[in-house]
Structure formats: structure tokens, C-alpha cells
Amino acid sequence: MVADILTGVLVLLGVAGFFAGSVGLLRFPDTHSRLHALTKADNLGLGLIALGLAFQAEGVADILKLALIWALAILAAGTAAQLVARSALEDGASGEEDAP
Amino acid sequence: MISTALDLVLVALLVAAALAAVGARGLFAGVVFFVAYGVFVAIAWLRLDAIDVALAEAAIGAGLTGVLLLGAVGHLTRAGAGAPPRRPAIPLALACAGISVMLGWAFLSLPDAPGLQVPVAAALPGSGSTNPVTSVLLNFRAFDTLLESIVLLAVLVGVWALAPDAAWGGRPGLVQRVRPDGVLAGFGRLLPPLGLLVGVYLVWAGTKQPGGAFQGGTVLAAVWLLAAMAGVTRAPRVTSLVLRIALVAGPVLFLAVGMAGALGGSFLGLRPDWAAALVLTIEVGLTLSIASALALLVLGPPERAA
Numbered sequence: 001m002v003a004d005i006l007t008g009v010l011v012l013l014g015v016a017g018f019f020a021g022s023v024g025l026l027r028f029p030d031t032h033s034r035l036h037a038l039t040k041a042d043n044l045g046l047g048l049i050a051l052g053l054a055f056q057a058e059g060v061a062d063i064l065k066l067a068l069i070w071a072l073a074i075l076a077a078g079t080a081a082q083l084v085a086r087s088a089l090e091d092g093a094s095g096e097e098d099a100p
Numbered sequence: 101m102i103s104t105a106l107d108l109v110l111v112a113l114l115v116a117a118a119l120a121a122v123g124a125r126g127l128f129a130g131v132v133f134f135v136a137y138g139v140f141v142a143i144a145w146l147r148l149d150a151i152d153v154a155l156a157e158a159a160i161g162a163g164l165t166g167v168l169l170l171g172a173v174g175h176l177t178r179a180g181a182g183a184p185p186r187r188p189a190i191p192l193a194l195a196c197a198g199i200s201v202m203l204g205w206a207f208l209s210l211p212d213a214p215g216l217q218v219p220v221a222a223a224l225p226g227s228g229s230t231n232p233v234t235s236v237l238l239n240f241r242a243f244d245t246l247l248e249s250i251v252l253l254a255v256l257v258g259v260w261a262l263a264p265d266a267a268w269g270g271r272p273g274l275v276q277r278v279r280p281d282g283v284l285a286g287f288g289r290l291l292p293p294l295g296l297l298v299g300v301y302l303v304w305a306g307t308k309q310p311g312g313a314f315q316g317g318t319v320l321a322a323v324w325l326l327a328a329m330a331g332v333t334r335a336p337r338v339t340s341l342v343l344r345i346a347l348v349a350g351p352v353l354f355l356a357v358g359m360a361g362a363l364g365g366s367f368l369g370l371r372p373d374w375a376a377a378l379v380l381t382i383e384v385g386l387t388l389s390i391a392s393a394l395a396l397l398v399l400g401p402p403e404r405a406a
Contacts, residue, residue, distance in 0.1 A: 075290065082283040 003055040010052030017045025031088040039081045043074050107147060114140045123189075127176065131169040138162025151310035152233040155302070159318035167325075167398050175400075228375025229307045237312065238379045242368040246358065249351045249386055252393045256347070260338060263401035269339045273399035278331035288330020295323035303387045307376070313350070313383045317390030324395045335395075338402050343392065350389030354382050 024037020050070040057063045117140055121133035138161040145154035220232050220240065227235035237245045263270075278285050299319035306312030327333045336343045357378050361369040370378050 072291075072294075075287065079283050079287040 007052045007055045010048050010055075014045045014048030014050075014052060017041045017048060021045060032085055035081045035085055039077050043077060046070055046073055110140060110144055110147065114144060127173045128170075131166060131173055134169065135162050135166035138166065152231075152312070152315075155310060155315040159315050159322075163322065164318055164394055164398070171398060171400065226372030226375060228370055228372075228377075228379035231306065231308055231310065231312075233310065234306055234312055234379065234383075238382055239370055239375065242354075242358070242370075245386075246351065246354045246368070249354060249389060252390065253347060253351060256393050256396055259397060260401050263338070263403070267402040267404055269337055270402035270404050271335045271337055272396055272402050273328070273335055274403060276329055276331050278329075280331075284330050285332070288326055288332045292323045292327050292332070295319060295326070299323060299387075299391070303383055306383060307380055313386035313390055317387045318394060320387065320391035321394035321398070324391065325398055328395075328399070335399055343396075346388050346392045347396075348389065350382070350386035353385035357382055 018041065021038050021041025024041060025034050028034045028037055047070050050066040054063045054066050057066065114137065117133055117137035121130050121137050124130035124133055138157060142154045142158035142162060145151075145157055217232075220236060223240065224230065224232060224235055227239045229235045229238065260272075278288075299316045302311040302316035302319060303313055304311075306316065324333075328335055357370070358368040361367055361371075364371060
């Protein structure tokens with residue numbers, strides 16, 4: 001019961017993180033601030049969702065898998081963000097033309 | 101109730117992503133929406149409990165095809181080709197709608213029977229695998245899988261045929277320039293061991309659970325590509341003997357097992373007492389060939405002199 005409430009609250013907070021990241025991606029003016037919004041909010045959002053789901057896990061193995069997924073996502077997102085940021089710097093792009 | 105809502109949202113996202121991919125203004129945007137569409141399709145297969153298909157769709161449909169299309173967009177941009185001229189979309193839309201209606205009609209007129217599930221389940225013991233999908237792919241319908249693995253080779257031959265004469269014998273793809281202490285170089289060292297583990301596990305598990313040569317091979321190809329892009333390793337020359345052995349290992353092993361079966365009475369037939377070992381042997385060979393062929397397809401033909 002307590003675990004279910006904790007899961008609900010944490011997953012909702014995580015969804016809020018994803019929502020904030022998406023709003024930032026759509027509203028921020030240039031590539032670098034958009035990346036900032038996306039990576040920070042998404043990692044936090046995914047982390048909160050993984051933490052929330054951990055309360056529903058059957059055993060330690062499931063919790064470790066959730067943690068691994070989160071860690072890998074952070075690693076990949078961080079690397080991709082660095083690469084996109086450097087590519088945008090080299091192009092001197094303001095990011096206006098690649099708005100979604 | 102909640103799962104129905106989830107499915108409806110998924111269907112809406114699927115259709116929206118498909119329309120966005122077709123109607124996108126630029127090629128790049130179209131490819132990005134196509135990848136998103138592939139991810140939604142994979143989730144849809146997951147919702148239908150078709151985990152094997154979901155894995156294949158995520159790895160090959162969204163991942164590999166997306167990378168190939170992005171590479172093609174890059175080549176077109178570098179070659180100075182602009183976006184293709186926009187043709188009137190109405191005939192195309194009518195054709196798509198017609199095909200959709202026919203598919204929908206075909207689906208609705210399917211008999212309400214379990215299909216081939218019962219005969220497959222009955223023949224499962226002695227097929228060499230406890231995963232019905234693997235049994236179908238490598239035993240009951242092995243001929244299809246054999247031809248697929250050969251088609252993959254033929255495609256690679258086609259890509260390599262695009263190499264200029266001067267570049268033949270060189271290493272495929274462009275030169276990767278990576279800052280030695282940069283983020284990409286670090287990522288390229290950190291992820292491959294883990295990716296290798298996942299890829300090999302997918303193949304090994306494929307004989308009993310969802311997984312197999314195509315899914316595992318795609319993961320291994322991605323690991324190799326990441327290592328190549330991060331400058332950790334270099335792609336071998338297209339004339340490399342080791343590379344060519346890896347490329348033909350799967351089809352050759354498959355054919356050899358098939359011929360051995362022919363001596364015993366039926367081409368590609370697996371003896372029930374040997375089937376498990378033979379299925380695993382074919383899977384390992386296919387994985388090697390699929391992983392190297394897919395990675396080389398992404399890298400493209402050799403572009404610089406040997």
C-alpha cells in the first residue's frame with residue numbers, strides 16, 4: 001500500500017520532469033539551452049520513474065536492472081548531448097532552422 | 101481500462117508518427133519521425149506479446165534502418181542534392197489508403213482460428229529449441245532464413261560495387277576524427293563491453309526465449325560501429341580474409357547443415373537428437389555474418405585509396 005503510493009507519487013514527479021523537458025525543448029531559443037532542458041529534465045524524469053518502479057520490483061535483480069537502465073540512459077544522453085552541442089558550436093547554428 | 105487507454109494512445113502516436121514521417125518537410129525530419137515510428141511499432145508488438153518481433157523491430161526497423169537512412173541523407177547533403185521535388189501527394193495518398201483498406205479487409209476476414217500455433221507447439225519437442233519463433237526460423241521454415249542471410253550478403257556486394265576503382269581494397273567508410281580524450285572516445289570504450297555481453301546473451305537466450313541471431317547480431321553490429329566511430333578500432337580492409345570468412349560463416353554453416361540433412365533424407369532437416377546443437381551452431385554463425393554485414397552496410401563502400 002505504502003509502496004503503491006510511493007510509486008504513484010514518484011512516477012508522477014518523473015512524468016512532470018519529462019513534461020518540463022519537453023516544454024523546454026519546444027520553448028527555449030537555441031540549441032544549447034534546449035539540450036540543457038532536455039538532458040537535465042529527462043534524466044531526472046527517468047530517474048524518478050525508475051525509482052518509483054523499484055518499489056514494485058519482485059527482487060533485487062529487477063531493481064538492479066532498473067538502475068542499470070537509468071545509468072545507461074544518462075550515459076548515452078550525456079554523450080549525445082555533448083556531441084550535438086559541439087556540432088552546433090562548429091556549425092555556428094543558432095538553432096532557429098532546426099526547430100521541430 | 102488503463103491498458104485500453106494506453107493502447108489507444110499508442111495507436112494515435114503510431115499514426116501521427118507515420119503521417120509526420122511521410123509528410124515531413126525535409127529529409128532529415130522525415131527520417132527522425134521514421135525512427136520514432138519504429139520505436140512505437142516496437143512497443144505495439146510488445147503490447148501484442150510478440151517480444152521477438154518487438155526486439156527485431158527496435159533493433160533493425162528503428163535502429164539500423166534509421167542509421168542507414170541518416171547516412172543516406174548525409175551523403176545526399178554532401179553531394180549537394182537538395183530535397184526531392186514535392187510531387188502531388190493525392191495519387192500516393194489514394195494508393196496508401198487503398199492498400200490500408202485491403203490489409204484491413206484481409207485482417208478482418210481471417211478465420212477465427214489459432215493459426216499454426218497448435219501444429220508448431222506439437223512439433224516443438226525435437227525441433228532444437230523451446231522458443232517457437234526460433235524453431236520456425238531455424239527448423240520448420242529454415243529455407244526462408246537461409247535465403248534472408250544470403251540476401252544480406254548480396255546487398256553488401258551491391259554496396260561494395262559502388263566503390264571507386266582506386267578505393268578498392270581500402271577500409272570502408274569515412275575517416276573518423278575523434279578527440280583522444282573526448283566524450284565520444286570515452287563512451288566508445290565504456291559501452292562496448294556491456295553491449296558485447298547483451299548481444300551474446302540475446303543470441304544464447306534465443307534458443308529458449310525471445311532473442312536470436314538477428315537481434316543479437318544487430319546489437320553486436322552497433323557495438324562495432326560505436327567502437328569504430330569512437331576511434332577505438334578501425335574497420336578492416338574489404339579484402340581482409342578474416343572479414344570475408346565472418347561474412348559467409350552463417351550462410352556456409354547453414355548450407356552445410358542443410359546438405360547434411362539432405363544426406364539424411366531431407367534438405368535443411370535437423371535430426372531431433374542433434375537439433376539443439378545444430379540450431380545453436382547455425383545461430384552463432386549467422387550472428388557473426390549478420391553483425392559484420394550490418395555494420396559494413398552502415399559504414400558503406402570504401403571511399404579512400406588502399
